[in-house]
Amino acid sequence: xxxxxxxxxxxxxxxxxxxxxxxxxxxxxxxxxxxxxxxxxxxxxxxxxxxxxxxxxxxxxxxxxxxxxxxxxxxxxxxxxxxxxxxxxxxxxxxxxxxxxxxxxxxxxxxxxxxxxxxxxxxxxxxxxxxxxxxxxxxxxxxxxxxxxxxxxxxxxxxxxxxxxxxxxxxxxxxxxxxxxxxxxxxxxxxxxxxxxxxxxxxxxxxxxxxxxxxxxxxxxxxxxxxxxxxxxxxxxxxxxxxxxxxxxxxxxxxxxxxxxxxxxxxxxxxxxxxxxxxxxxxxxxxxxxxxxxxxxxxxxxxxxxxxxxxxxxxxxxxxxxxxxxxxxxxxxxxxxxxxxxxxxxxxxxxxxxxxxxxxxxxxxxxxxxxxxxxxxxxxxxxxxxxxxxxxxxxxxxxxxxxxxxxxxxxx
Ligand SMILES: NC(=O)NCCC(=O)O
Numbered sequence: 001x002x003x004x005x006x007x008x009x010x011x012x013x014x015x016x017x018x019x020x021x022x023x024x025x026x027x028x029x030x031x032x033x034x035x036x037x038x039x040x041x042x043x044x045x046x047x048x049x050x051x052x053x054x055x056x057x058x059x060x061x062x063x064x065x066x067x068x069x070x071x072x073x074x075x076x077x078x079x080x081x082x083x084x085x086x087x088x089x090x091x092x093x094x095x096x097x098x099x100x101x102x103x104x105x106x107x108x109x110x111x112x113x114x115x116x117x118x119x120x121x122x123x124x125x126x127x128x129x130x131x132x133x134x135x136x137x138x139x140x141x142x143x144x145x146x147x148x149x150x151x152x153x154x155x156x157x158x159x160x161x162x163x164x165x166x167x168x169x170x171x172x173x174x175x176x177x178x179x180x181x182x183x184x185x186x187x188x189x190x191x192x193x194x195x196x197x198x199x200x201x202x203x204x205x206x207x208x209x210x211x212x213x214x215x216x217x218x219x220x221x222x223x224x225x226x227x228x229x230x231x232x233x234x235x236x237x238x239x240x241x242x243x244x245x246x247x248x249x250x251x252x253x254x255x256x257x258x259x260x261x262x263x264x265x266x267x268x269x270x271x272x273x274x275x276x277x278x279x280x281x282x283x284x285x286x287x288x289x290x291x292x293x294x295x296x297x298x299x300x301x302x303x304x305x306x307x308x309x310x311x312x313x314x315x316x317x318x319x320x321x322x323x324x325x326x327x328x329x330x331x332x333x334x335x336x337x338x339x340x341x342x343x344x345x346x347x348x349x350x351x352x353x354x355x356x357x358x359x360x361x362x363x364x365x366x367x368x369x370x371x372x373x374x375x376x377x378x379x380x381x382x383x384x385x386x387x388x389x390x391x392x393x394x395x396x397x398x399x400x401x402x403x404x405x406x407x408x409x410x411x412x
Pocket of ligand 1: 254278
């Protein structure tokens, strides 16, 4: 990714590796370049786990996809998750793609130009996914716009579109062309409900049809993530979309910090949950590789985690009541998109500073195999927690605390 001085649009070549991990694309690259092969193998085993007893294998992709990746300078990686062979079920292999990207023009450009430039930037990546035979593809959170919610300025609401708006039509054509399910997370304008705004993922079927939508359940109020200025908590529950390629769901960004949110998608039968995100290094990077992976393990499904890339600079400085001096950017969106599997294995991450497409083959049979192995569903004691939660949400709830009687006894 080239660093753009977003206000005047100049590209600073010297800083083009800004956002890298000490000059490396990712932690994985740093380790691979600096550890002896046998040490790197052992570190990878512990960091990324094993799938069917082996490190994940890479998949070879068509030359046309590779040419798009080098021609348009985006990271392209591909891995394969296996499952054990079963006697009574055929493998159910799905090819999944995740796309991460920086914005294409300075935030001062005309809004229409900004949006169209992002379309142009993302299109070759979707083409590469199509050329590679991807079945289900997910884009990043609010992919049609800069992540301007830090500013609290209402003019960015102009990027909001109805579910059947311009970006959906653009994606529908590509979904049809490549016979691909595409998840398109946008800022939604609900024209039937007083022009209200939502943070929404539109699920487009492989025939180009709109299967449905899901609205972000949990809205952050942390650091510069002033999203509650723009939209409210979603009202679509925890839908699972049954597609030609499996049962999928979308847990949008900050929802990944809520284990019950992940659980609910699992209870509704999701086999792959996508987590389109926009988050910055200073706030969440140590949490990023853990939360999605934990969700995949605990809920016996695959998770596709996607994060934006780059630093987006806004025209007017802002503060967020956290004592920091006024500033004009969120910090660095660190990319690092990856896929986690129910058996605790995980792909290496895409670049921390470049656009990228991550492709993963996954045998969905692995989900049930892990349920059978670990029995998390059977041992979950949902009734215990249903009872606790039902009592907790009542105003007269009292925590179950048993105090040491000696704690409050006066010493003689
Ligand atoms: N987009 C969004 O919800 N970001 C919140 C920050 C985080 O969850 O890391």
